Amino acid sequence: MAALYDPAVRRVEEAGLAERRRVLLADASGRTVEIGAGTGLNLEHYPAAVTELILTEPDRSMAKKLRKKLGRSRRDAQVVEAAGERLPFQDGSVDTVVATLVLCTAPDPQAVVGEIVRVLKPGGRFLFLEHVRAEDDPRLARRQDRLAPITNYIFCGCHPNRRTLATIESSPLVIENVERGELPKNVTPAFQRPMIVGAARR
Secondary structure (H helix, E strand, O other): OHHHHHHHHHHHHHHHHHHHHHHHHOOOOEEEEEOOOOOOOOHHHOOOOEEEEEEEOOOHHHHHHHHHHHHHOOOOOEEEOOOOOOOOOOOOOEEEEEEEOOOOOOOOHHHHHHHHHHHEEEEEEEEEEEEOOOOOOHHHHHHHHHHHHHHHHHOOOOOOOOOHHHHHHOOOOEEEEEEEEEOOHHHOOHHHOEEEEEEEEO
């Protein structure tokens, strides 16, 4: 999956997802931790306001590819092999946490959000971009439910039918803004298009 990931997502990135990442990450600042950094698709979008960047990735093959990409970039960052459910950072030590297309694959998304709450400083921000359950389209939601076992098997545990916004809202985090939208239509299957982009504060 690590070898195939970048070619597999290139068209959707070029069709608009990369720009979504850039706009979202423009609000990152201070000590920033990215959860599930994968192959480093967010690397080029972090602004100068990020004073320390730590990229976490639990998959060893993904982390290896991430380190190679980091070595070719001008970005000063650290790669840490760690799962989002067990972040190796002290309580209240992070200014910004980032997760893009991560909570759909996490084995325990509630635990990941709990860790985000724990490591964020008071007033710290969580920036997220996730594809989610089609709450406003029952027919599409049912299709997501049917396909979830297949996507879970093929795409490293991906669950396109997760109610990720509800998971964030049920935590101590306070939603600052959230936009419901879609991943680019021409290059993304309908069941994977519904998404949310937003920010929450500790």
